[in-house]
Amino acid sequence: MTLIRRLLDQAARTPSAVALVAGDGTEMTYGELRHRILAVRHGLRANGMRAGDGVLFSVRPSRDSLVLALGVVAAGGVVVFADPGAGPEMFAARLRLASPRWSAAESVLYAASRLRPVRALARRRGLLLPDLADLPLRHIHTGPRLPGVPRDSLSLHSLLTGHDASDPGPEADPDPDAPAAVIFTSGTTAKPRAVVHTQASLVAALDLFRERLPLGPGDVVHTDQLMLGLPTLVSGARWSMPPLSASPKRFALQLRERGATHTFCVPVHLAEVLDAEPLLPKSLRYVLLGAAPAPAGVLRRAIEAAPHAEVLSVYAMTEILPVAIASAQEKLAHTSGGDNLGTPLVHTRVASDGELWLSGPNLCRGYLGEPPLTELPTGDLVRRESDRLVLIGRKKDMLIRGKFNLYPGLYEPAITTLDGVDEAAIVGVPDPETGDEEVVLAVTGTATPDELRRRLPQLIDHDALPDRIVVLPSLPRSGRTRKLDRDRLREAVLPREAVR
Missing domain, CATH: 3.40.50.12780 (ANL, N-terminal domain)
Structure with missing residues (x-):
């Protein structure tokens, strides 16, 4: 049984129960969610969506994004989660790899990527948005039609109100082993990488x-x-x-x-x-x-x-x-x-x-x-x-110190158990004198380097003791999940003379 079928069946069992409370507090029942998914499915198919069509998806988490994403998968499409803020070169590389036929975005994003004053403001804030409206794709937008939204773009509102939402039954469900979602994770502009999940x-x-x-x-x-x-x-x-x-x-x-x-x-x-x-x-x-x-x-x-x-x-x-x-x-x-x-x-x-x-x-x-x-x-x-x-x-984070292999993840959790240490990360930075790597421990909290030098020998292996300890106000992080960015951390702990 597919993900969509499970969801539709659950919604049919409890149509009056509240399924979703949106960020602004508005509620949507299971019956309403079911009706909207089926309406979007029918509308997309009526407008030419074929099984396997990729949909470049640039809609932030919301009630509309949930309905649209589930409707795309229900119609047999593939949701390609985009990150328009990744930069024009990375965005273009990902676009070439995914080769979507459709683009779904918030109307404000179309406006921000097309209108010069808004685009200039985004640039000043370090956000280089691609011109979504110029992409040779079929377009879908959420929210009101704003300047910059392509003239022939389908609105989510029209999909929800203009089509029959009857359920054709499980025989119309997509293949559970066919692609349903594409999520970009890593890679370079030369070779982006994306994970493909199926409904199964x-x-x-x-x-x-x-x-x-x-x-x-x-x-x-x-x-x-x-x-x-x-x-x-x-x-x-x-x-x-x-x-x-x-x-x-x-x-x-x-x-x-x-x-x-x-x-x-x-x-x-x-x-x-x-x-x-x-x-x-x-x-x-x-x-x-x-x-x-x-x-x-x-x-x-x-x-x-x-x-x-x-x-x-x-x-x-x-x-x-x-x-x-x-x-x-x-x-x-x-x-x-x-x-x-x-x-x-x-x-x-x-x-x-x-x-x-x-x-x-x-x-x-x-x-x-x-x-x-x-x-x-x-x-x-x-x-x-x-x-x-x-x-x-x-x-990839392993440091080599003579014959000793130092794995930061083996010691970082123990260091965070010390009083006065909130977070800890170990990185290696080039040592110009020896050609080896200097092992640097970066911590946040109230502990001082002198305190840590006294306490660490009782806690971690002698060969893992850092050459230098740095106390930072915070550790650099990146992405929505705010993972530790070790590359930026290495830059942050470089000796002052190395960055002059």
Whole structure:
């Protein structure tokens, strides 16, 4: 059974229940969601969408984006998640690789990319937007028709109101093993890389989440993450979306106002939420952390802020999610070095060099333009401890110090357990005198370098002790998930004479 069919069937069972609370507080029932998905499906097919058509998708998380994305997949299309702010060269390279036939964007983005005053303002703020209206594609826009929107663009409103929304039945569903979503993850302008998921791989991922994270009618999941919103809807629960660019204080208040039972945060974001609101509402039963390693300090704060909830850390990759889930207590109790990822939810294999390989029904189909995958090399180095996986670092982050291989991920979690250390990261920077790498430990918090030099020898291996310790106001991060940017960190900790 496809993802769309599961969602439509759930909606048919509980049509009057609230499915979604949007950022502005407006509600949409399951019956309304079902009607809109089917209307968009019918409208897109009536306007020429064919099975396998790629749709370049530039709509931020909202009620409209959910309806449009699900309608595209229901029509047999492929949602190609775009990032117009990636820069013109990267955007063009990704466009060449994906070769979409359609573009779906907010009308304000069309206007911002076409109108000179708005485009100039975006440039001054460092945002170089592509001219979406000039792309030789069929266009769909959300929101009111603004100057810059192509004249022949279909509006989401017209799709919702101009077509029959009858359900033709499961025989009309797309092939569950056909591509449904394309997500760009890495690569260069010369060789961009994109993950291809099918409805089948997405359904398998949702099922794994639901096995570990009980969800059902009456539950309220507060998140802007699609991969947690979808299992919410398939389970008949309520998806609560925070507003775009919600402040940490507003995010915390909405948890309380909407009676959230589940929420998801990137660790850095949760720290900001707890700075604004140290206690989380008693309605919360699950607090999920993911997209980046959770420092011990954040885990402890989460437990203190929500003693009534289970705090979980999710290890996942865009290619296969989730992979493993560990409780905060399990992670804090781990003292043998590295990051306790928990018991794997998928098939795992540890290669001779320690690299983790993964497979399972939730594995993506592969990378766009490349052969299908049957097993995924993660680039992560792990060891097994009983039935658990322990992350010790990334292959590409490994530092060589003489005959000693230094894996930052093996030591960083332990360093964050020290009083006065909020975050810790180890990087290597070129040493012009020796030609080797200088090992630099960067931390945030109140601890001083002298304090850390006294305490670290009792905590980590002698050969892993840093050559230099730097205290920063914050660690550089990038992307929506705000992952640690080690390249920028290396630049930030370069000796002053090296950057003159």
